[in-house]
Amino acid sequence: MVAPTLSFENEVFAKFAFYAGVVLLKTVIMSGWTARYRLPRGVFISSEDYVGRSGQTMKIDEDVERTRRCHLNDIENVLPFVLIGLLYVLTGPTVASATLHFRLFAGFRLFHTIAYMFILPQPSRAIAFFVGFGVNISMAITVIRAGMF
Amino acid sequence: MVAPTLSFENEVFAKFAFYAGVVLLKTVIMSGWTARYRLPRGVFISSEDYVGRSGQTMKIDEDVERTRRCHLNDIENVLPFVLIGLLYVLTGPTVASATLHFRLFAGFRLFHTIAYMFILPQPSRAIAFFVGFGVNISMAITVIRAGMF
Amino acid sequence: MVAPTLSFENEVFAKFAFYAGVVLLKTVIMSGWTARYRLPRGVFISSEDYVGRSGQTMKIDEDVERTRRCHLNDIENVLPFVLIGLLYVLTGPTVASATLHFRLFAGFRLFHTIAYMFILPQPSRAIAFFVGFGVNISMAITVIRAGMF
Numbered sequence: 001m002v003a004p005t006l007s008f009e010n011e012v013f014a015k016f017a018f019y020a021g022v023v024l025l026k027t028v029i030m031s032g033w034t035a036r037y038r039l040p041r042g043v044f045i046s047s048e049d050y051v052g053r054s055g056q057t058m059k060i061d062e063d064v065e066r067t068r069r070c071h072l073n074d075i076e077n078v079l080p081f082v083l084i085g086l087l088y089v090l091t092g093p094t095v096a097s098a099t100l101h102f103r104l105f106a107g108f109r110l111f112h113t114i115a116y117m118f119i120l121p122q123p124s125r126a127i128a129f130f131v132g133f134g135v136n137i138s139m140a141i142t143v144i145r146a147g148m149f
Numbered sequence: 150m151v152a153p154t155l156s157f158e159n160e161v162f163a164k165f166a167f168y169a170g171v172v173l174l175k176t177v178i179m180s181g182w183t184a185r186y187r188l189p190r191g192v193f194i195s196s197e198d199y200v201g202r203s204g205q206t207m208k209i210d211e212d213v214e215r216t217r218r219c220h221l222n223d224i225e226n227v228l229p230f231v232l233i234g235l236l237y238v239l240t241g242p243t244v245a246s247a248t249l250h251f252r253l254f255a256g257f258r259l260f261h262t263i264a265y266m267f268i269l270p271q272p273s274r275a276i277a278f279f280v281g282f283g284v285n286i287s288m289a290i291t292v293i294r295a296g297m298f
Numbered sequence: 299m300v301a302p303t304l305s306f307e308n309e310v311f312a313k314f315a316f317y318a319g320v321v322l323l324k325t326v327i328m329s330g331w332t333a334r335y336r337l338p339r340g341v342f343i344s345s346e347d348y349v350g351r352s353g354q355t356m357k358i359d360e361d362v363e364r365t366r367r368c369h370l371n372d373i374e375n376v377l378p379f380v381l382i383g384l385l386y387v388l389t390g391p392t393v394a395s396a397t398l399h400f401r402l403f404a405g406f407r408l409f410h411t412i413a414y415m416f417i418l419p420q421p422s423r424a425i426a427f428f429v430g431f432g433v434n435i436s437m438a439i440t441v442i443r444a445g446m447f
Contacts, residue, residue: 004153004154005302007154008296013239014296017236017293017295020232021233021236024289025286025289025290028229028233028286031226031278075224075225075373076329076373079229079377083381084319084322084326086235087318087319090304090305090306091306129329133326133330136322137327140323143316143319144316144320146306146315147306147312147313147316147317153303155304156388157388157389162388163445164445165445166385166388166441166442166445167441167446169385169441170438170439170441171442173378173434174435174438174439174442177375177378177434177435178435180374180375180427180431220374224373224374224377232381
């Protein structure tokens with residue numbers, strides 16, 4: 001009997017779940033990373049969070065803002081990757097082609113975070129962004145073609 | 150015959166679909182909630198929305214901004230929950246363990262919205278956030294381990 | 299033998315994958331669209347991106363901001379559509395009902411982008427938004443009811 005497409009016995013799906021799990025975990029961790037800056041520095045997002053903290057007023061912190069931008073960039077790229085990737089797995093790609101897509105995306109996404117948070121000189125962040133962008137476009141076109149016919 | 154993992158005959162999936170549906174519905178409703186404040190108060194997001202509204206200029210409304218922050222927080226937490234949760238269902242968890250994860254996330258997420266919109270004193274919103282954060286981390290690790298071997 | 303629900307042999311799923319692929323592709327393209335404005339105009343998101351660009355300081359560009367708002371609106375609407383839609387496909391809707399939901403959402407979402415980027419007079423953008431909103435609510439309720447019983 002053939003294993004269902006969406007099962008860990010299917011090598012393409014198992015690889016997808018692994019890489020999707022890694023980049024989703026990274027995205028979720030960005031929330032906690034923001035909180036780690038906010039609390040010790042007393043930089044909060046809502047005016048009501050300052051109640052009872054005398055002498056503190058709303059302010060902009062450069063590191064908090066950088067973490068937030070990095071997090072939003074993940075939301076804009078990682079979530080579409082997982083959604084497109086899941087549909088792409090169902091088109092039945094070869095293991096080689098699928099693994100190439102997933103590895104490129106996950107590798108350059110981790111590098112994107114490092115480039116953002118440790119302020120590596122451009123174009124490192126731009127390259128990391130465009131590789132992920134290309135992977136998403138490539139998988140989306142495969143899905144649309146499979147759904148069309 | 151065993152029911153497919155992703156079918157409503159599988160109790161784990163049915164529970165996941167129910168709780169995921171509830172938190173997704175809540176997230177989508179936040180968009181309409183913002184609109185409900187914007188229209189009567191004449192507070193719009195784009196300068197072109199003010200065309201033909203004499204005497205109105207772009208302004209910041211505290212309630213609109215709070216609703217938007219609450220909505221963005223849902224985007225950052227609910228969408229990863231549904232994606233990680235779907236992969237987690239495919240790892241074949243026990244009904245008890247899966248239900249605990251889904252209930253904790255959905256319950257504290259609804260509480261998070263109440264705490265945000267009705268401005269409950271901290272740390273209520275922080276606790277609500279961190280419970281959901283923990284559920285997502287726990288499920289993501291389960292998925293990564295299942296995909297690794 | 300009946301084809302699995304999540305396979306391109308299932309007409310409802312194939313249509314879903316097609317329309318989900320189209321709106322996800324559109325969402326991903328919005329990132330590149332922002333970059334297309336940023337680079338020639340020298341309008342960047344992080345202060346470190348200005349290093350080595352003498353005479354340029356951080357500024358707000360109306361077109362960049364419009365593209366970003368349009369992109370964020372996609373994130374808030376398209377990603378929930380794909381997640382709710384996938385669960386909705388698993389509730390086993392009729393082809394006619396499912397196609398109506400997917401087509402309405404995808405058609406009005408493309409129109410939303412046109413209305414936003416080419417600044418069509420309101421309420422064109424508002425109508426486009428509310429049709430997609432209604433489709434998401436309708437599918438979410440179907441999913442919740444299926445998961446409840």
